[in-house]
Amino acid sequence: MCDQTEADDIVQESFIRVWKNIQRFDEKQKFSTWFYKIVTNLCLDRLRALKRSRSLFSSTEKDLDNPMPADSLNVERLSSNKDLADIIRSLTSNLPLKQKVVFTLRDLQDLSVEEVCEITGMGKASIKANLHHARKRIRDLLAVQYNIRSVSS
Amino acid sequence: MTCDRYRKLLSLYRTGELSNREAEELVLHLHSCERCRKEREQIVDAEIVIQKIRSFNPVLADPARMASSIVSKIRPATTDVHARGYLEDLLDLFALPQVRIGTAALILAAICTFLFQYLTFFNEVHTLEVAARTVSSPTGSHDVYAIRSSRLEDLARSRTLQPYLRPGSVKIKDGEVVVNKSDFGSFVSSYRFQSVASTIVATMLHMDERMLNQFVDHIAANTRSFPASHF
Numbered sequence: 109m110c111d112q113t114e115a116d117d118i119v120q121e122s123f124i125r126v127w128k129n130i131q132r133f134d135e136k137q138k139f140s141t142w143f144y145k146i147v148t149n150l151c152l153d154r155l156r157a158l159k160r161s162r163s164l165f166s167s168t169e170k171d172l173d174n175p176m177p178a179d180s181l182n183v184e185r186l187s188s189n190k191d192l193a194d195i196i197r198s199l200t201s202n203l204p205l206k207q208k209v210v211f212t213l214r215d216l217q218d219l220s221v222e223e224v225c226e227i228t229g230m231g232k233a234s235i236k237a238n239l240h241h242a243r244k245r246i247r248d249l250l251a252v253q254y255n256i257r258s259v260s261s
Numbered sequence: 262m263t264c265d266r267y268r269k270l271l272s273l274y275r276t277g278e279l280s281n282r283e284a285e286e287l288v289l290h291l292h293s294c295e296r297c298r299k300e301r302e303q304i305v306d307a308e309i310v311i312q313k314i315r316s317f318n319p320v321l322a323d324p325a326r327m328a329s330s331i332v333s334k335i336r337p338a339t340t341d342v343h344a345r346g347y348l349e350d351l352l353d354l355f356a357l358p359q360v361r362i363g364t365a366a367l368i369l370a371a372i373c374t375f376l377f378q379y380l381t382f383f384n385e386v387h388t389l390e391v392a393a394r395t396v397s398s399p400t401g402s403h404d405v406y407a408i409r410s411s412r413l414e415d416l417a418r419s420r421t422l423q424p425y426l427r428p429g430s431v432k433i434k435d436g437e438v439v440v441n442k443s444d445f446g447s448f449v450s451s452y453r454f455q456s457v458a459s460t461i462v463a464t465m466l467h468m469d470e471r472m473l474n475q476f477v478d479h480i481a482a483n484t485r486s487f488p489a490s491h492f
Binding site: 112116127186192214220222246 | 275278313
């Protein structure tokens with residue numbers, strides 16, 4: 109979510125959902141995967157709602173896809189939640205929702221491909237394709253920040 | 262395979278993302294392609310940055326406040342009757358040991374009552390059998406019973422019981438049910454079985470003893486015996 113208040117709300121709502129739906133939890137399943145699924149669905153719902161409300165109030169599409177300044181990608185200064193939020197927002201703000209979810213779960217949360225499949229309900233091939241595109245875009249962003257020359261460009 | 266295809270495979274560098282075959286093909290290609298090797302170096306550099314991001318653990322500012330906030334929201338949520346079905350509410354009652362023990366006691370009492378009434382019913386039917394069997398000729402040479410009873414007449418006519426009776430063992434003659442003495446036991450038994458279903462409800466209420474005695478008297482009064490040659 110990259111926003112402390114939004115994230116707090118999502119965490120609270122996730123625990124409430126776990127409490128309400130605990131009888132639906134299949135004990136053969138990994139609890140963390142089930143919990144991630146709840147959190148991911150809540151985040152997606154919230155992000156879609158935010159996007160709808162922003163598109164209602166923003167005057168142009170440009171406002172929606174306004175990228176963060178490149179220097180905000182400096183991981184050396186990463187020391188607080190806010191720094192982390194800024195870096196992740198800079199890296200993922202221009203990614204489509206599917207790529208953002210897959211990249212976050214796989215590369216930032218370090219979950220296995222199988223777990224990402226279970227959480228998102230996407231197929232393995234689709235996850236790999238989304239990962240490839242997300243990593244490519246993120247690599248390009250990092251190349252600017254860290255002065256890494258892109259081979260394909 | 263083109264370099265573009267291998268670059269896609271290069272992107273999928275983390276464990277479990279490539280099949281063994283794809284990994285082998287990629288290694289072979291990297292030996293011969295300088296451009297793809299360069300791409301791999303950039304991917305490794307980018308991964309180092311991502312690793313730094315991944316290794317940072319966000320800190321929850323005030324865990325106690327968060328916990329109390331969650332609990333305060335869970336309480337009203339669990340008491341929200343509209344969010345739950347009535348069946349779930351009813352089942353929740355069984356979480357109380359008193360309710361579980363009470364229900365078990367009720368079920369046990371119902372089973373015992375049923376068994377008691379059921380056994381009593383069989384005992385009563387047996388009494389009927391004995392009553393009918395004791396009606397025999399003083400000389401003991403008479404082997405056929407003739408009983409004037411509408412209930413037994415209905416039974417004799419019942420098709421469902423025919424397979425259980427010896428062919429020709431029961432006849433209806435001049436308004437009387439005529440039964441060979443040797444078949445009388447199975448005939449009355451079939452009466453017993455046919456009656457089980459219809460009598461089970463009455464049994465639950467316990468068969469009226471006065472009615473039973475009346476039927477025994479009825480059997481005794483309307484039964485006569487005569488030699489087998491009359492059959």
